């Protein structure tokens with residue numbers, strides 16, 4: 212098996228494998244029992260690869276990411292007789308990796324966790340950094356923990372079965388990384404489109420590793436989100452509200468949120484006024500939406516419940532320049548004024 216690349220968090224190391232697959236699980240588990248958590252779509256496609264292990268399946272989709280599903284998974288783990296030394300492996304997109312991380316951190320006060328992200332979004336974002344959790348009604352990720360997996364296995368072969376729409380979603384987070392920390396990648400993305408990455412697996416693998424390492428490094432430096440990890444919320448404050456209120460896919464909602472944040476950055480942080488147009492062109496190239504006729508009052512209502520909201524206002528990620536983010540506390544009043552005009 213390939214040599215792991217370790218990323219050292221405060222209390223644990225996450226071993227990353229950039230060229231392995233499910234086949235490595237037995238070696239990684241040692242004497243522990245491996246239990247797979249996946250969704251019905253993945254189960255249908257990869258049943259033969261995972262049938263040697265006990266499998267817990269959940270329904271696919273964001274609606275599943277709720278506390279009752281976590282309770283069901285716990286019941287299944289009890290039926291299987293899982294112990295805290297056993298290994299729960301989340302094999303799927305971000306919904307599965309978020310749930311696996313959450314359940315693994317609370318089941319018997321914590322069991323071993325491994326992640327095998329299968330969607331582009333999970334490979335470059337959701338499986339990394341230890342954040343997990345479930346939504347509460349319309350409110351995103353309201354219950355959860357920060358719990359690092361023992362290992363993450365990245366394998367682009369799984370993307371062969373990923374629906375095109377989900378490629379689009381994944382590219383929203385890649386473009387976010389380019390905006391906040393990698394202007395050279397922004398330019399690289401401008402030179403291509405999704406079809407190019409699909410037909411050049413070596414370049415795609417390098418792009419995924421570049422993005423995974425970016426998120427790994429940011430979260431290693433600031434695991435508890437006291438400083439630079441907040442940058443990763445670029446586009447997410449408005450994006451999450453749109454995602455929940457209008458049931459838009461995560462990537463599409465974030466894309467709309469990034470455009471709004473770029474416009475706000477021009478007004479408040481002196482970002483080059485040409486940049487929003489450049490970002491718009493890039494997002495459209497990657498088939499992402501750039502605007503949405505949202506009701507600003509309901510967005511504000513959802514943002515008021517955002518975890519980042521304080522009595523003073525909300526910590527909003529803006530750009531001073533491409534690749535140069537900053538955090539600015541914006542009052543709810545100021546935000547309401549902006550959204551009223553932006554989403555009219």
Ligand SMILES: NC(=O)c1ccc[n+]([C@@H]2O[C@H](COP(=O)([O-])OP(=O)(O)OC[C@H]3O[C@@H](n4cnc5c(N)ncnc54)[C@H](O)[C@@H]3O)[C@@H](O)[C@H]2O)c1
Pocket residue numbers: 250252253256271272273276303304305306307309329330331332333336337338339340341342343369370371372373374377380461
């Ligand atoms: N924890 C974090 O830091 C973090 C960061 C970003 C996003 N997220 C969360 O991730 C979730 C979104 O992740 P997602 O877009 O992967 O969603 P998802 O898990 O719902 O996957 C999207 C769809 O693709 C299917 N799928 C996944 N991999 C596949 C494959 N290889 N072949 C065929 N079908 C496949 C799934 O069954 C599902 O229908 C959201 O809940 C979001 O909040 C978490």
